[in-house]
Amino acid sequence: MDFSNIDKNSISYSILKAYVKFAHDKVFYKKICITGVENIPKDKPIFFAPNHQNALMDALIVSYAIKRTVIYIARSDIFSNPLISKILIWLKIMPAYRIRDGKENLKKNKELFDASVKILENNNIITLFPETTHTDLRRLQILKKGVQRIVFQTESANDFNLGIQIVPIGIYYSNYWNFRSTIQINFGKAIAVKDYKKLYHENEQKAMLALRDKMTEEIKPLIIDIETQEFYNTYENIREIYNFEMREKLHLPDNQHNVFVADKKIIEALNVELKKNYDKIKTLDNDVKEYTKALKNFKIRDWVLRKNANFSAIFSKSILFVFLLPIFIYGAVNNIIPYLLPSIITKKLEDRQFESSIAFGFGIVFFPLFYIIQTILLAYFIEPNWLAILYFISLPFTGFWAFSIHRFYVKLKSQWKFFLNKKKPKMESLIILRKKIIKTLNEITEKNTNII
DSSP states (O other), rough: OTTTTTTTTOOOOOOOOHHHHHHIIIIOOSSSHHHHHHHSSSSSSSEEOOOOOOOOHHHHHHHTSSSSSSEEEEEEGGOSHHHHHHHHHHHTTTOOOOGOOOGGGGGGGHHEEEEEEEEHHHHOOOOOOOOOOSSSHHHHHHOOHHHHHHHHHHHHTTTTOOOOOEEEEEEEOOSSSSTTOEEEEEOOOOEGGGGGGGHHHOHHHHHHHHHHHHHHHHHGGGGOOOOSSHHHHHHHHHHHHHHHHHHTTOOSSSSSHHHHHHHHHHHHHHHHHHHHHHHHHHHHHHHHHHHHHHHHHHHOOOHHHHHHHHHHHHHHHHHHHHHHHHHHHHHHHHHHHHHHHHHHHHTTTSSSGGGHHHHHHHHHHHHHHHHHHHHHHHHHHSSSSSSHHHHHHHHHHHHHHHHHHHHHHHHHHHHHHHHHHHSHHHHHHHHHHHHHHHHHHHHHHEEEHOOE
16 A cells, blocks of 8 residues: 555645535534643654544544644554545555454554654654544543554664654543534643653563553543443433532633533542442432433423523523524525435444434535535526525525524423423422432532542
């Protein structure tokens, strides 16, 4: 395989990257929070090591969070088709061969190592997900040997003079699947591979394990890492229930970075309490399970109870929705086909972590395609043609507004449901249970003063 120009950006690649970046950063996601960019060395060869949460979307956020060129290493079996292989290389992805791919293929890794040296010497960046597989669990999986093997063999071939730095990365999604959710990407402090030179010469396996442990240690603070298996779902639900109160307790302004900080503090406090008082966490677990089950029965979210909107606020929103309804209808009718098209595939997926990747891929292709087709058809039937141009311009904006109005309607419907049931015994019991949960969480976080 020819990797000679893999770190060079052709005009076609640059155009595609600009388009996909705009769709990713400005359209598909609502907010993108980037922290720790200052930790990326400017004058050193770099190897990125991110956690793996969400299929293709992980690679896109890593590539678009910085301006430098990023080249990826992936498993070799996806390169089996010659045409797909050329496309993947054009997309700056190189194959790595493992024992399971056949011992006879391991020699092909020399091309990978030679290309890696040139890429790193050109001040570009190589990325490999050390977990190797993605997961929808907010915890770090055991890191495999891929990163360590490549950086050590590359450095060893150059007598550890390249100076490769491994930058640990944590990726966080507010929701893995939903359109207009939020991403946070955290760049950690770089790890110098040369620090393991002596150990590597003494014992290669010990060096790889030591570097793996260091990478694990550095990635964990950059992610939401829920280690407990028994109370995993409860910790997840508590993040949603208590994050607002935790930010108030810590006097943190309302932004994505502080949502992440509050989540980390909540989990740390729960972990401390779990070690000291298992029974209290078990009781909290039962309460949270009962609470979340009741929320599902009412088909509302926790924020509805927390906000506790009054009649005038809900009624005002309802009037606003009536005025927005024509925009919603126009935008929905003209965007519904490309919007629903990915569901043909995603509803059959066994692994939901591909859902947003497929929806995004379909979106960047089929939304423009349908806009063009619809505009051509309209231009054929109406005069003057400038009306068709206005129609074309209106499509993405009204489609976006239609989605936002629908979200507004769903939230408004939930608030009405809560308000109309507020005085009924089941809802009153739910309100009381929420107060009990918040009180318990206040006690846990306040007691663990070293956490706050």
